[in-house]
Amino acid sequence: MTTANIDAFIVAGGLSPWLKSYAGTEHRCLAPLGDKRLIDYIIAALQGSGRIRRIVVAARPEALALLEGTLPADVLLCEAAGDLPATAFAASEALGPDASEKLLGVCDDIPLLTSLAVRDFLAACNAFPEGQLYYPIIPKDACLSAYPDAQRTYGKLRDGVFTGGNMMLMAKDIIPGGQQKAREIFARRKSPFKLCNWLGWGFLLKLLCHRLTMADAETRTSALLEMRCKAIITRHACIGMDIDKPSDLELARRTLTYGKSQKNACRSRISCLEENVQMTGKGKGTKVPFLQHN
DSSP: OOOOOEEEEEEEOOBOTTHHHHHSOSBGGGOEETTEEHHHHHHHHHHHTSOEEEEEEEEOHHHHHHHTTTSOTTEEEEEOOSSHHHHHHHHHHHHOTTOOSEEEEEETTOTTOOHHHHHHHHHHHHTOTTOSEEEEEEEHHHHHHHOTTOOOOOEEETTEEEEEOSEEEEEGGGHHHHHHHHHHHHHHTTOHHHHHHHHOHHHHHHHHTTOOOHHHHHHHHHHHHTSOEEEEEOOOGGGGOOOOSHHHHHHHHHHHHHHHHHHHHHHHHHHHHHHHHHHTTTOTTOOOHHHHTO
16 A cells, blocks of 8 residues: 655645636736636645645745644645745645655646645655655646647657646755755846856757757756756646646636536436436346447
């Protein structure tokens, strides 16, 4: 049996002004989708994976006030601390000294996340125990197969065409130092020349010519961040299906509605089967017409 031995935190401090007219709130974590909020779907996926021990939700004070008392009793709350690295640090502090050696960070805008996707991602990370930072990438064909209408941004490597996911597994001991590294990257982003110098012109040339391999990217990223980075290929497109615009919200609504209707149809079939079995005693030799052609 797989042990629930990973602590997770949800970065729930994001604001999306466009959400206000569609969902009545700018806070992504509070946005309603069907009969739940975005945050509720993510918590359910994490808890259902069987791998997550504790969950911390890091949100803005005004959102925390509305989340208080509405989440499962074992979910912790803490205030989001600005950027992702600072929020990761705040979450690890909320978990205390007995936090797991590796923490799973999840964005608050992937309500289609499934328990199986979480479980498979962590299992894939476990195959590289020496890693310190694990990032999921999803092949383009997997994304198009799952969500044909979704508009995603892709990067082309020699290994294939991928989009990035919205969760990350990180070693607890890299979090304090990671804050400064992330701020340095952020400071360079407004100066293309500084950013190119930092990445390396040879690296960029390979990228532009589509000659860059995943191994190249892992090696360069590890050197720049001074930590062992590992890209994890996953075909669970839900990890990368974030809610960035109205069309994404509508796609998520359709997907969840379709999934619910399929579950209801399945329950109906099972109910009919049970009635058939009850009518024929133990059900030996019972033929159920609606299942014979499936």
